[in-house]
Amino acid sequence: MEQKQLPNATIILIMGILSILGCCCYGAPGLIMGIIAIVLGVKATKIYKASPEVYTSYVNVQAGKIMGIIGVVLSILFIIYLIWLISYFGWETLQDQEELQRRIQEMMGQ
Structure with a gap:
């Protein structure tokens, strides 16, 4: 049986x-692309789990899903930082x- 790419x-x-x-x-582009990578990865x-012998490139899916999770976390942290900065x-x-x-010099005590 010939294997095909996921x-x-x-x-x-x-x-x-x-x-x-x-x-x-x-943060917004990273959040959007990360969510897309996670959803498509799932x-x-x-x-793949239904028939692993038929498909290849599962490693790419896993890597993309992990990077999507990292991108979503970093994007959320960056958005929180921007909100704090503005407030x-x-x-x-x-x-x-x-x-x-x-203001930065005042904050540093100079």
């Missing part, structure tokens, strides 16, 4: 990688570079 295995891997990279873009895992300094301060530098 559906979406390459896409899952790419989305997992992009979710880690996307977490630095304000579906592909179910397909601590204020939106106006973050938009004014001189005021932001002054």
